[in-house]
Amino acid sequence: MIEMSVGRVAAAYAANRSPIASGVAEAQTATSPLSSANQSDAVAASAESDFGGFLDKSISQAVDTLKESERVSLAAVSGKASAQDVVRSVLAAEMTVQSVVAIRDKMVQAYQEIMRIAV
Secondary structure, three states, X not given: XXXXXXXXXHHHHHHHHOHXXXXXXXXXXXXXXXXXXXXXXXXXXXHHHHHHHHHHHHHHHHHHHHHHHHHHHHHHHOOOOOHHHHHHHHHHHHXXXXXXXXXXXXXXXXXXXXXXXXX
């Protein structure tokens, strides 16, 4: 099985599919093949860090939302939070979990499509 990070896959996709990156790569290929390879590596690294950073930030926000919901729920048990605060935080946590599951499902679906591609 091929093991590759999601960020690396996104970077490779962005390097090969982005109209800006393709235009830059085509223009540089005509002038210098070596600079084209360096440019596509730079685009791939940039896309990997952007997508990886986005995923890291999103996951940390989801974890923070769930921790906050748990904290408010525990405060409500001890009588320090209102029912409205508990409902609000539980709904936020529920939406977060649903979003994470939907994103996970799409990523698994994309991975399965990639695996079906005939080489």
